[in-house]
Amino acid sequence: MKLISSNIQSLFGNKPLPQLILIYGPEEAEVNVSKQKIIKFLQKSEAEEIEVINIPYAAVRENPIALRDEMASLSLLNNKRVIVVTDAAATISKELTEVIKRSKGSSTVIFIAGDLSKSSSMRKFFEEEINILAIACYKPDQMRLKKMVREYLDKEGFKYQNEIVDTIVEILPANEHIIRNELNKLSIYLGQQKQIAYEDIINAIGANAEISLDDLCAALVAGNVNQVQKYLNSLQSADVNFMLIIRVLANFLVKVIKLKGLIEGGKDLEQAIFSLKPPVFFKQKDNLITAAKKLSLDQALSMFKTMVDIELKCKKGLAQPEVILNQELSLNIRQNT
Template sequence: MKLKSTGSFLRPNVRAALVYGPDGGQVHEVLDSLTVVVVPDRKDPFRVSELTAAHVLADPAKLAEEAAALSLTGGQRVVRIRDAGDSLAGILGNFLAAPGGETLVLVAAGDLGKASKLRRLFEEAVNAVALPCYLDDAGTLESILHDTLQRFGLKAEPAAVTWLIDRLGGDRLQSRRELEKLALYVHGAAVVTLADAMACVGDSADLTLEHLALAVADGPPAKADRLYARLLLEGTGPVVIVRALIRHFQRLHLASSLMARGHSAEQAMAALKPPPFFKVKERFRKQVLAWPQERLAAALDLLTQTEIDCKSTGMPDQAVCGRTVLQLARRHNGARAGG
């Protein structure tokens, strides 16, 4: 069966849960939250067993043995299987058909399509649940931001919230680590300012979504393609990348609209919330001047359609997003010529 939250999952008949999705950090977080429902200390070596898909494939009997084992200290046990895929569907299907013992089996997997054998197994089994972990949208990221900072007794000013949301995402665990690092940076303060966020998170890495967005609007296709490939290797999802590009081109479009109404480039950039970071301010100004409004509008249409295609067409989302990255980078020369 399918569930949208973890709250109602532990019914008496449930013997296994599949946690899957493109956000590895969120999958890990949900797996931990399910584990502690049964075993308060998720690192208890007597009640929690960690396996990989490779372990189970190499020794198919291992799962049944672990599931039937009793804890030396008493209490229900948990078996966690990482890196699962469709190759485990047969073994897990046999387990669900005749589960031994009382152990709860938790299975972690990456993004699984609707045709996935493993996903269908858990969705259709009466004694199992499938729990998808979708990429965090802006609303979810804001909630994570406030919850994490609140644990440190902190609040963030609105401009800082906007800045941080534009730079978080792709991996919930990494987002929390960035926010925890920010909390340590402002230790002793009560409010996180935009300057704090820029100093701690804005410069935290050379490879960011903003760097890709700037490279795409700058125009060298080769550089944009390299940054895109590196972001994928870092685990950033194509939909997260598309949304970052949409935010960047929306800001360019807004600045361009303000200039069309008589504002100077400086005034238009200052009106953005937050304004461009000082290290990229000149690049942003040049992009506003190079891209006419009609080309910016067309770019936003293309990006919106790309996000829809990534989610609904069944085509490889990395290829769909990569094609759009190159299309926009190549359009820069036309934008400059048209300006």
């Protein structure tokens, strides 16, 4: 029997789960999320203990009887048992399939595998047998992820615009587990505040970069092409999402433009900085002061337009985001210096 991971909730009804389950697919994170959902369902309540035993597939393949014995064993603490067979191969021997089918005991056995072709004997065995299950894990589509984000925000009582949901899904990996963790961090960051602003997304979720995004903003303002490329490379190495980088730079330039407008309206620099909402602190404040002194309003507007163009090009898939960002920023710096 086969199931797509996006439909995994259909398993969690009144009927018992199959005792033998294969979870496979190219998306390792989605495979892990599916495994955790099954274990959580088996746990039934937080007070109930689940004993999880991990066994490498190589050991099971070499000695199938060891898996049979493990399945038949009882927990010393009388807990439910889940046996996770890790790194399963594309092939499964006839001896192992016979041992699995004849094994007794109440343990749930989950085989974990990477991407398996349709010709894989492992995949065929789990998909074609009636009383066991194969769960295929693919990258979640954006509509599903946006639905998950909205459900989380609504449940927590937050107020937000649709663009907030779009931004969260765009700047984070297509991974439910990661997105849920980041939403938890956002909730902690907001505290009693229930209205979510774009600034909150950047401050709560964008704070993960190992290399400060503030340094990239400073290099951009200074017109230092080499430093910009250095920080972009560092951010890429740290696996920081490029859509987040684009949004942070665009947001920084919006603040610079607001700052220039306030100064032209008669405020001095300190008053203008103090007037910005939400307030800015620490290094970003220094960067904004430097930008307000160095950039003209036309230059700031030109750089902001560049960021908008970069985002559109990235969404059209004209090239890799890191290539577009590097080339366009370097070109803009040369045009403004």
